[in-house]
Amino acid sequence: MDKRRQPSASSRRNFLKGAGLVGAAAAVVPQVTANAAPVAPQPQLKAAVPGPLQTAAETLAPSSDPVNQTSSGGDFMADVLNSLGIEYMAINCASSYRGLHEAVLNHANNKPEIITCVHEDIAVHMAQGYAKIEGKPMAMACHGVVGLQHATMAMYNAWCDRVPVLVFGGNIMEADKRMPGTEWVHSGVDIGQIVREFTKWDDQPVSLTHFAESTVRAYKIATTPPMGPVFIALDAELQENPIPDPEALRIPKFAPVIPPQGDSAAIAEAAKMLVEAQNPIIICDRVARTPAGMANLVALAEALQCGVIDNGGRMNFPSRHPLNQSFRRALIGQADVILAMEMNDLWGALTHFSDRIVRRSSSGIKSGAKLITLGTRDLYLKSNYQDFGRWQDIDLDIAGDAEASLPALTEAVKRLTDDGHKAAFDARGKKLAATHLAMVERSKTDATIGWDSSPITTARMCAEVYAQIKDEDWSMVGTTIKLSWPQRLWDFNKPHQWNGVSGGSGIGYNLPASLGAALTNKKHGRFTLSFGGDGDFMFNPGALWTAAHHQIPILYIVQNNRAYHQEYMYLVAMAARHGRDVSKMDIGTTLKDPNIDYATVARGMGAHGEGPITDPKDLAPALSRAIAAVKSGQPAVVDVVTDPR
């Protein structure tokens, strides 16, 4: 679909169409003269008199302008992308990058592989989900003005989630090269301006050499912790025109930045504080950026035999590890030394906050406790959007990539651990293991409440899913707001089994990001599943068409509580605060009357659809059918009508 509108006046096709209409009209008009006897009008086909443009086209010598070319800047651009090992480029097609699009298909034999998306928000979110599983970015391309505006929400999510995504946006920089009409409203002087507050870097190259250097630089910046999305404007002339001097072009050499380790003296100091502590605790959010991250964190926790609270921004720590204390956050208030790593919201994690008429906060750390931080997040911040959170006092603030620093920290801890420490650590670890085990058993018992209820409890939903996928090489890549049952009930022990959350809490993330993760999981032969809210689903249902079109297998379970439920609860709280009618709070917050049939939506997109499932007894058979469809290579949606949370 070429969204570049043809000029209405000068198009040869439109001109001829108009001429045809004029001729037909002339044929049926009666011919009458003053001295002629009236005769019956005779229909007669008659060619229209050629206008000046047609006359010129058919009589003048051909233009000396070239009509064919043997090279294009787009070819070189595709070569640059392939030099970086970019596997996929998710796109919503647009004329402002048609030169690159054609070059990828023909010159580069569809490498990076084009992933067709029906909205730019889907394309960027796919790239976000992909990067967290695969550990490297994929590309996304769009119209630089109207497409980029669609892409902004997803880019903000990627920014807040510190995920690398390469976004390219077409533009026509030279004013005299723009066609009349649409190309003017699709061009800008500084198209990266609207995403600059939530990208790490952007540029608008004006030559192919400039493009090559900026794209390699953008890739390097995006993948250097703290990671983030980058943006490159693609000038249309640069893409489409012949390469003036091919011999002068070269693709710059890319060498990834080795993530920085924390200062060795600071690491030694941290180790000393942790070893000497009576009740240390580790809290983490986005520690694991490669499969090695989880193992590195396990090694440190086991060396100290201390509890780990995983905020779940990445697959940091096994859910069933005896030291996993993620559901015992009260341990933070008991700790004398806290090691917080790659935290997204450090202050929030350590603070009690009341969402009441008077909003108050108090520290959740006990008096005298020491706080150590290790991470890269604060090494690159911007000022407008407040995702950096509130200031938190810190005792030892170590700048360094946590995953890269963990081996040195663990070794330092081991060096300082004598027999006396070891005995104390073992005793501490046994207590924590016992409480962890009790927590798991408690979770199973809690899950039984309302087991046979309709709407189906979220606990039953998650238990039924796990029963059918636990023996697969599964990868759960998305979730709904505050759905904790998988982490409470399931055994997450592989790096690809969890993929974090949106980052910016921008709705519309979950379905396409899950699909991006599924895209790379397909290559690795993994079984991908995701839970998603009904509200999130409706932002980007078109992602299912992409899943069907590209045959990306994924089991997508819609937790259908027929509401934007968090907002529903907030409105109930607002009404109660005023002592006013609670019963109207479903207005504007619920998705009912009519209920949305997600299985039918899925089938309409070419995916397998099951549901709506309202009786818990029907859930297992529906899941079984959906899983069979996924194993045959299809995306499948199961619509589960659930209790709210």
Add this chain to the structure above:
Amino acid sequence: MNAIKRIARIACAAAVAGIATWTVAQAQDAPPGNAGIGKRLFVANGCFTCHGRSGQGGAYNGPAPILAKTALPFDGFKAQIRNPVNDMPAFPAALLSDKDIADIYAFVQSLPGPRSAKDIAILNY
């Protein structure tokens, strides 16, 4: 996310202290209530939005405690509704009378509560 800790503390306290006999004794101390009316009020006033229709618990800004067969005595239950200690909205008498609260308390006490996970095959792994 920040409020998780306070609410979780309450949730844990309620869960860990869930001693059946104590619960029965406290339920007996409650004023008489109509569980059927309480169920209607539980839904109409949005209690289910956080605590679940089966009283299974859920989440608001943080975890919302299990209410099925709650171990909270009636006075504590009522106090939590009138003047909550966390982010739960307060429900004044204009919205829920003492009688309404008694009915809701009767409803949550009438809920089945947890079963043994061992009786459910798919929870045994």
